[in-house]
Amino acid sequence: MFLPTNEKQFVFWKMRRSGMQNISIANELGITRQGVSQALRTMDKKIDASLREMAQANRIRIKNVDPERGILSGWSVPFQTSAYIFVSEKHGMQVWYEHEGDCESCDEYTKCIEFIWDLASKLGISIKKVQDPTEMAEELLAKIREDQVRPANLKLPNTGSACARSSRWSASRRRLSTISMNRSVQAARMAEEECPDLSEGE
Secondary structure (H helix, E strand, C coil): CCCCCCCHHHHHHHHHHCCCCHHHHHHHHCCCHHHHHHHHHHHHHHHHHHHHHHHHHCCEEEEEEECCCCEEEEEECCCCEEEEEEEECCCEEEEEEEECCCHHHCCCHHHHHHHHHHHHHHHCCCCCCCCCHHHHHHHHHHHHHHHHHCCCCCCCCCCCCCHHHHHHHHCCCCEEEEECHHHHHHHHHHHHHHCCCCCCCC
């Protein structure tokens, strides 16, 4: 699960994810637009491969892969719940699972808040700053899912209230957890040992 953050193309990828157009990236870096496009195609393939490899390692059945933004959504076979994988230069590959829990008593409380804010910033998504990381994650994921189902030619601003957009998710009041790359693989393996009858095809 190699994340090519040290490669030059990753800089182009980050700039595009923040909302910059290819021509703007080319002008800022002093290269051709064709060069930027080629670099982005190469990096998209690497990001896509990294996301899919992480999903396979954690036995996540893939529903959607967005290499341009570094997001994979799917269904965890061992945990029987929704799962998300995110690409972050600062935090690495992050695997999140939807589950019942108590964020305030979690050792990862501060890290979760930092990661959510960092991811929202990198994606150019505006979310409300609150003390509950679950509430922020619900709003962020609602906006991400909205983008996934919106027609490609329809772009909406990321500002304004997200109450209506996040209502379906927040109504369930389910909790989201995040674990690092190595721990996520370990957790999946432990779950698989506990549920040997589960398989990829189920």
